[in-house]
Amino acid sequence: MTKTIKNVICTFCGTLCDDLEVDVTDDGKKILQVRNACAIGAEKYLHVGNPGRVVVPRMRQADGTYKDISYDEAIDFTAKTLLKAKKPLFYGWSSTNCEAISAGNVLAEKTGGVIDNCATVCHGSSLLAIQDTGVPSCTLGEVKNRADRIIFWGCNPAHAHPRHMSRYSIFPRGFFTAKGQKGRKIICVDCRETDTAKVADTFVRIKQSYDYEIIDAFRTVLRGEEIPAEVGGVPAEKIKEVIEILKSGRFVTLFFGMGLTHTLGRNHNIDEAINFIRDLNDYTKAVLIAMRGHYNVTGAGQVLGWQYGYPFACDLSRLTMARHNPGETTSVDLLVRHEVDACVVIASDLAAHFPFEATRVMASIPTITIDPHISMSTELSDLHIPVAIVGVEVGGCCYRMDNVPIETRKCVDAPEGVLEDEELFNRITKRVDEILAENGVKDASEYLAKLEQET
Ligand code: SF4
Structure with missing residues (x-):
């Protein structure tokens, strides 16, 4: 038995076509057929059940191999890495929903990071x-x-x-x-x-x-x-x-x-x-x-715009106000000048698109990549955290290229245990709060000062 989900929003490109029909098995676990999508859009839905899919976080070992770890361990590692960094970079955001971007911004604020999206190298x-x-x-x-x-x-x-x-x-x-x-x-x-x-x-x-x-x-x-x-x-x-x-x-x-x-x-x-x-x-x-490319690169700019006043390259390292100065607070410049000391790549592939020197620096600092798939960035990261696919396994708000917000739809369940981006960011933020409380400090700068005193 199958059921058909109508008016599905294609989360591939900035056109966000809203007329897809997706046939799924009755138990809501498998996509069988997609109608109305173009070839690249249909492929996104049809390869969801790929047997090679990563469904647990993978930590890179000293010998270059990967070891499966639990989500709790991955969250703890990410929270500690971000707190130990003076200026972590949060780059990407174009292929996730606005709810996740907003949750990620809270984490970037708490850890004094720079938050930037793919617009930095496109529009x-x-x-x-x-x-x-x-x-x-x-x-x-x-x-x-x-x-x-x-x-x-x-x-x-x-x-x-x-x-x-x-x-x-x-x-x-x-x-x-x-x-x-x-x-x-x-x-x-x-x-x-x-x-x-x-x-x-x-x-x-x-x-x-x-x-x-x-x-x-x-x-x-x-x-x-x-x-x-x-x-x-x-x-x-x-x-x-x-x-x-x-x-x-x-x-x-x-x-x-x-x-x-x-x-x-x-x-x-x-x-x-x-x-x-x-x-x-x-x-x-x-x-x-x-003509915006990734399906929610427009939304990434919208969320940053309404939260900080700037659509990309927001430096929150002062923990009080956002600074935006393209050429100074943009990801490529920060990486090639070695001004960031940890990196979170989320919902995009930094290594596939940035200049070689910027990618080389990213690979040399602690990096966590959050992505449903294996990509060039995941393979250069210390930790790869897989997540559910927005528009397929989880809904959420995305902005079309003409700045129209559209609510995407879930079609099938994510593999058991795989977290959504928003939930993942909320849990990392909660862990950051716990670590700050355990150390009796009120924010990331006090935590860093305490670490420096102890060493
Ligand atoms: S890839 Fe773009 S054009 Fe093709 S179906 Fe999806 S949203 Fe529409």
Whole structure:
């Protein structure tokens, strides 16, 4: 016997598709089939019962092998490691729910750590620009129902967000977009011809890292002024043609990805893109939306934003107030300058994405990785604590790329004994409180001072 769970939220990419149907066994233990998801989304659900799954914490031994330990031992080790550190780094958070992020923030506060999320190496520059400039934006539902001019700039949803185009941006028929794709004009700006560029009506191939100059040229043309015959590899005629297409639309949406946030100019590219969209609002309605990758990287920024005022790179080591200074309090910089002396990697894979030197430092300091799966980070850590998979084995709030909060759903039970992220963080925090009380000190700095006196 099977049962079908409808309206399941896919917790893979920032599109957070909310129409999956998942067939599970009657006892709620095994996923049998997934409908409506794209290939990468379906894979997430179908490999949950993988026989190689880690279901107990693993502590690395001196000879490099791993030894299974209990959750109590893992929690005790983590609490003591964090209290012994002067400045622990808590990095990741993009693939867990907001409840866990909030619980983790309490732990980071108590242990005087730095809390940072994946935005630090992806859309951090977008967040800086948005804080500096503000952002004219909307929801993906508005895009589906209203947008008739779509620009994809430095992003490739055909591969990274496979259902984005069918659910929101190119193909769907909406209230004011009844003709679907036929009623929309799609423009793709990129330095190479991606699969997204192949489905666009207009492809603008630019020279790599000339994004700022091209946006500037768009703004100049929009003001009716002259530009050089060629800007960033694009003929002036092409730039003028794009501006005419945009001005003739009723609702323009610019989706931008890391091809814009990671080329020369970084946050200034986004500043300029926001100002371009502002200018365009003199002629027609126009908005922009960042193409966020991990399913809750947006939520990680939201939770930090409402708790400390900054969406990433929050230094809580003063135990009184948060400091945020990209370049100083960002994870890569802290690691390569050896300014952190312990690390918790949670719901992301630091070792797979950070520069080699930062990863080398992470591997040389006490590191705990909290993740349902084995990853490059788990293999460089002293301790790997497995947890339940959000959106599959546990629900919770996650934010879609357009900042809409969505309550994800549990489909099957986690393997027996495996903890949820939120519960794990609450138990580590409780253990930290117990250790402080046992030592008769009120906070982490007093604990460190006591340790130093004793040695
Ligand atoms: S587009 Fe993203 S959220 Fe939607 S099914 Fe695919 S992986 Fe999941």
